[in-house]
Amino acid sequence: MSTEPPNWGTDFVDRLLDWYEEHGRRGLPWRAADASPFEVLVAELMLQQTSARQVLNVYDAFVETYPTPESILETPRERLADDIEPLGLRKRTRYFYEASEQLVAEHDGAVPNDRSELLELRGVGEYTAASVLAHGFEKDVAAVDTNVARVLSRVFGLDRETEPEANENWVVAELLLPPDRGSDYVHAFIDFGAAVCTATDPNCESCPAGPVCEFRRNEKPTG
Numbered sequence: 127m128s129t130e131p132p133n134w135g136t137d138f139v140d141r142l143l144d145w146y147e148e149h150g151r152r153g154l155p156w157r158a159a160d161a162s163p164f165e166v167l168v169a170e171l172m173l174q175q176t177s178a179r180q181v182l183n184v185y186d187a188f189v190e191t192y193p194t195p196e197s198i199l200e201t202p203r204e205r206l207a208d209d210i211e212p213l214g215l216r217k218r219t220r221y222f223y224e225a226s227e228q229l230v231a232e233h234d235g236a237v238p239n240d241r242s243e244l245l246e247l248r249g250v251g252e253y254t255a256a257s258v259l260a261h262g263f264e265k266d267v268a269a270v271d272t273n274v275a276r277v278l279s280r281v282f283g284l285d286r287e288t289e290p291e292a293n294e295n296w297v298v299a300e301l302l303l304p305p306d307r308g309s310d311y312v313h314a315f316i317d318f319g320a321a322v323c324t325a326t327d328p329n330c331e332s333c334p335a336g337p338v339c340e341f342r343r344n345e346k347p348t349g
Contacts, residue, residue, distance in 0.1 A: 135298075135302050138281055138302070138335055141334045141335050141338070142311075142314045142315065142334075142335065143304070143310060143311070144334065145318060145334050146313065146317060149317070149321065150310075150313060150314060150317045151178070151313075154178060155169075155182075155185060156168075156169030156170075156181075156261070157261065161261070161262070163236075163237035163239070163258060163262035163263060164193070164195065164237050165193075166257070167225075167247075167262065168185070168189055168222075169181065170254045170258060171221055171222065172184070172188075172210070172213055172218070174218070175215060176213050176214070180212065180213055181213065183212050188209055188210065191209065192206075194235060195226035195229040195235050196235055198222055199226050203223060206222060206223070207219040210222075218249065221248050225247045225248040228246065228247050228248065229247070237262060239259065239262075241259060241267075244258055252269075252291070253269050253270060253271050253290070256268065256269035260309045260311075261309050261313075264308065265308055266303055266306065266307075266308035267308055267312075268303050270290050270291075270295045270296050271290050271316065272288075272319075273320055274299065274315040274316065274319060275287060276288075276319050276323060277315055277319045278295050278298055278299060278315075280323060280328075280340065280341035280342075281335060281338065281339045281340060282298055282340060283340035283344070284298065
């Protein structure tokens with residue numbers, strides 16, 4: 127398929143953002159308007175392969191204890207590992223330390239607002255970098271994770287549902303990006319994929335995107 131979305135792509139984005147206004151998870155602390163770029167980066171590192179519910183159990187206490195990269199570097203690694211133990215994946219202790227070292231040594235302790243510089247940080251990939259730019263700096267960038275890839279592939283027939291890194295997903299996500307709504311756009315995709323357009327048993331019958339969805343028109347939903 128061409129990576130150019132159908133002419134009803136704008137209609138889909140309008141429907142997605144309308145759904146988000148009513149049903150989006152706005153109570154997550156890392157989505158607060160006053161969350162600092164460092165707090166957003168911390169959240170994105172925590173959210174890798176981890177549910178928002180798990181992160182909620184440790185996030186507030188963590189950012190209160192470690193509000194800056196310097197505060198992380200002043201803490202014994204074993205204590206930091208204990209503080210994020212409920213998340214699993216203790217390797218993230220190394221990510222926090224090494225990324226904090228880079229921030230202090232190369233950026234005076236500040237999170238950079240440049241994609242290439244973010245990608246140089248330990249533990250930061252394309253999705254995490256884009257999320258930090260969108261949520262930490264309110265830049266108009268798209269970010270594609272598993273949920274976003276699933277929604278895009280189903281709505282636009284991309285056949286890349288299980289490949290969030292696929293170029294088609296990123297190109298279409300960027301083409302659909304509404305001006306000055308980057309953060310809402312990324313959050314809306316994530317929440318919609320988690321609540322409605324789920325991996326199994328998607329709620330197609332009540333999906334607001336149904337009229338403009340290839341999956342709904344051409345496939346029989348499972349479940």
